[in-house]
Amino acid sequence: MYKISLITGDGIGPELSESVINILDAINDKIGVKVQVTKLEAGDAALKKTGKALPDETLDTIKKSDACLKAPVGESAADVIVVLRRLLDLYANIRPAKAYPNMPSLNQNTDMVIVRENTEDLYTGMEFDMGDTSIALRSISKRASERIANYAFITAEQRNKKKKVTCVHKSNVMRKTDGLFARTCEQVSKRYPNVAFENMYVDACAMNLIRQPEAFDVIVTTNLFGDILSDEASQVVGGLGMAPAANIGDNFALFEPVHGAAFDIAGKQIANPSSFILSAKMMFEWLSTKNNDKSCSDIAKKMEDAVYGIVKDGIKTKDIGGNKSTKEFTQNVISRII
Amino acid sequence: MYKISLITGDGIGPELSESVINILDAINDKIGVKVQVTKLEAGDAALKKTGKALPDETLDTIKKSDACLKAPVGESAADVIVVLRRLLDLYANIRPAKAYPNMPSLNQNTDMVIVRENTEDLYTGMEFDMGDTSIALRSISKRASERIANYAFITAEQRNKKKKVTCVHKSNVMRKTDGLFARTCEQVSKRYPNVAFENMYVDACAMNLIRQPEAFDVIVTTNLFGDILSDEASQVVGGLGMAPAANIGDNFALFEPVHGAAFDIAGKQIANPSSFILSAKMMFEWLSTKNNDKSCSDIAKKMEDAVYGIVKDGIKTKDIGGNKSTKEFTQNVISRII
Numbered sequence A, B: 001m002y003k004i005s006l007i008t009g010d011g012i013g014p015e016l017s018e019s020v021i022n023i024l025d026a027i028n029d030k031i032g033v034k035v036q037v038t039k040l041e042a043g044d045a046a047l048k049k050t051g052k053a054l055p056d057e058t059l060d061t062i063k064k065s066d067a068c069l070k071a072p073v074g075e076s077a078a079d080v081i082v083v084l085r086r087l088l089d090l091y092a093n094i095r096p097a098k099a100y101p102n103m104p105s106l107n108q109n110t111d112m113v114i115v116r117e118n119t120e121d122l123y124t125g126m127e128f129d130m131g132d133t134s135i136a137l138r139s140i141s142k143r144a145s146e147r148i149a150n151y152a153f154i155t156a157e158q159r160n161k162k163k164k165v166t167c168v169h170k171s172n173v174m175r176k177t178d179g180l181f182a183r184t185c186e187q188v189s190k191r192y193p194n195v196a197f198e199n200m201y202v203d204a205c206a207m208n209l210i211r212q213p214e215a216f217d218v219i220v221t222t223n224l225f226g227d228i229l230s231d232e233a234s235q236v237v238g239g240l241g242m243a244p245a246a247n248i249g250d251n252f253a254l255f256e257p258v259h260g261a262a263f264d265i266a267g268k269q270i271a272n273p274s275s276f277i278l279s280a281k282m283m284f285e286w287l288s289t290k291n292n293d294k295s296c297s298d299i300a301k302k303m304e305d306a307v308y309g310i311v312k313d314g315i316k317t318k319d320i321g322g323n324k325s326t327k328e329f330t331q332n333v334i335s336r337i338i
């Protein structure tokens, strides 16, 4: 029995959450993997109700759970997710970008993972006003750079595809901070002689993601560049509606769609839940590795095949020009899993 | 008579410089606009020869000229261009991204300009080591934000196209620095009631540049985001080979391709000189406005039409799959101008 905490979020968050809960219920009933889901509040609605975007109770329950699923959160997103990433030391933000058949993509052979450092850079909130000027501190440490580099190389080994790590930075301008990051990645690369290593400036990377997305395997980069490049990469393979993310620490992990709360299409049951379903898939993969539980990796495989299959069959939700409601789409996914 | 200083650069820089000098010579001979070009050294070769990437003599000559053309520079690029931008207070980096017929682009209706703040952000070189951690200072001032915002709105008015300014930042994470930038742009927007104004987070912008590039008109953003987004945008409209940039201050301006020195194709006379020719075109536009000299805007128009025409006719250099050498391409451009 796995205890899963689930932040239902704002905007389309509750609809996506319902979709994933229905899938988890079906798995519970029909397949041997038992999960117990606890719904939690965080975000704009929680802020309005409790005065805190991340209520203490939510944090406590997350800490007692085996893993957390987080639906998109609205304007207060940073007060929820950036805080959780740092508090729980979820240092690796894993963002796959893979082309799916029947989804528009710039290149059908695209299959990459962005490994984004998730605890430092300009995300530490250290900012000051000095007269008419504001200053933010961008901090990069050897320790954080080293562990994220290791994570990236292990990912490249395990994926067993191009076996290449591209280290993305701007060390020609930020010689000390990104110099440290690039140097550390280079040092770590020596421990993985079977994985190729290359450096790329962030501006060149933003260009190459369009020019030749199929050339990438694993990208390792700092927090803010990872934020920008992963949104870009998800659009390269057909949109944020398909983009999941895993926030992984040594003992705990949190899974969420890359996209936001999409208030403009909320409450209409037209949103594509695939990104959140694929986030749950990543959760089962992580649970499988952590607990050495093959039934979890089986479920993950089934979930991915279901999403892969439904997309291949051209079945789409209304937000991306299809004719299925979020609920109908979810039922179809469930029928492919169980 | 305009005195033009020209940094010949590294890699493909000298070839592109020759191309532009030949065009300027032809203009000199056959058309009423007189320009006198002084070739200058800066970059890797200059560093090796003189010990300085930006020799004093180069800087002095630039300061005495009416405008500067700069070909791409190699590994020492930051020591040349970032220094020049700050020393000469060239606060506005103008990077158009426009689809050309017969050039691959994600959307043929794309026609935008990125107005990049060019003097602060993480480009001030303020970095420190503290034990195992390095810190960079990201500084954003009200003054610099205000003048770049004004520049963006004036650009939108003068372009007279969609009349929209999109302010790109990450104020949900960098509340003080990007809060200041976004707030200042918003305040400035009030002075331009005929121009629409919208805010967009940088990650969403990186995505939307692929999803709907034709929706943008003028983007105003901070230095590093502008660096990343302009490389991305140039690829959206078919590649860096067509992407010019203007670095503009109150009294002086410098024009350069967005791309780098491309050492891999250097010395082969296969590089596409269009980005540097279009940079020279932007120079004539700027000279025209500054000196109220219509002959310069006529030349600019002729140069743009020539590049537009040659591309439309499917004539390409070898680096992008065509059969023309840099010299042949240049001759063809000249024959269309004079």
Ligand SMILES: CC(C)[C@H](C(=O)O)[C@@H](O)C(=O)O
Binding pocket: A077, A078, A081, A082, A227, A258, B172, B173, B203
């Ligand atoms: C909401 C925001 C703080 C967050 C980030 O910048 O990390 C989001 O864009 C993401 O990528 O998860």
Ligand SMILES: CC(C)[C@H](C(=O)O)[C@@H](O)C(=O)O
Binding pocket: A172, A173, A203, B077, B078, B081, B082, B227, B258
């Ligand atoms: C060479 C580098 C310092 C420069 C920058 O980052 O500004 C370049 O990428 C550019 O965009 O002009």
